[in-house]
Amino acid sequence: MQLSDDKVELARRHNKVVYRDGDRIVKVFVPTKPAADVFREALNLARISESSLNTPQVLEVSQVEDGSWALSTKYFPGKTLHDLMVEAKGTPKFDELLEQFVDLQIKVQDTEPPAALNPQRDKVVRMIGRVKSLDPSARYDLQMRADRLRNGHSICHGDFNPTNVIIGDDGEVMICDWTHVTIGLPDADAAMTYMLFTLEFPEAADQYLSLFSKKADIPVQKIRYWLPVVAAAELSRNRKENEEFLRTWIDVATDYE
Known part of the structure; x- marks a missing residue:
């Protein structure tokens, strides 16, 4: 894959740089990113595209000049919901956008899942198992808690946050970054x-939790029950800047059993 001289950098993460290059979006991963992970992301996109959800169209998976792997998808013009929420902070519009975000997440979860999505339980148990810095007894307890995830049958985005929702110029909504869908x-x-939300948009976290609980008719206690599990899974990504925060959540006491 060759990027043009007119490419524009949109975002830079710990393992990738995202560009707009003409009518496509290109993720260029660090050289250490395994090819299997990049192709798995493209496969997840292909699978979720079989549903009724509006998702990016995969164009190409190949290597760039330095040998790093890259994934390109069709460009969708618009603004991220995160940017719109930042602009609307402190106004009634913010509440409207947050409600739109929650409604969209529930819509995803209520959508008939396509065949061959990976089970959430298997992914989370595997991720927790990689966190060797956790006490082995604590790691085992968290994996046993995660075993209850086998009962789920909904599409779970796995990274659903306002930066992954784009509102088009005409109001059309696109949901991006399906790397972790299960x-x-x-x-x-x-x-x-x-x-x-607590990591990236802390002022809206509790408002999100309360709104999702009411709209999805799921008790807050059931959501909080999973916080130590998802925090332990997130630790496996080795993002040092979040490590202290995640470890405090692994010890969160919950009332739900």
Whole structure:
């Protein structure tokens, strides 16, 4: 894959740089990113595109000049819901956008899942197992708690946050970044979103949790039950800047059993 000289950098993360290059979006991963992970992301996109949800169209998976792997998808013009919420902070419009976000997450979870999505339980148990810095007894207890995820049958985005929702110029909505999509429990997916809000948009985290609980008719206690599990899974990504925060959540006491 060759990027043009007119490419524009949109975002930079710990393992990738995202560009707009003409009518496509290109994620260029770090050289250490395994090819299997990049192709798995493209496969997840292909699978979720079989549903009724509006998702990015995969164009190409190949290597760039330095040998790093890249994934390109069709460009969708618009603004992220995160940017719109930042602009609307402190106004009634913010509440409207948050409600739209929650309604969209529930819509995803209520959508008939396509075949062959990976089970949420298997993914989370595997991720927790990689966190060797956790006490082995604590790690085992968390994996046993995660075993209950086997009962879920909903589409769970796995990284549902306002930066992954784009509102088009005409109001059309696109949901991006399906790297972590699984089939599982909505309350565990909401726990992950609540954790991401607390990390990246803390002033809206509790408002999100309360709104999701009411609209999805899921008790807050059930969502909080999964916080230590999703925090332990997130630890496996080795993002040092979040490690202290995540470890405090692993010890969160919950009332739900």
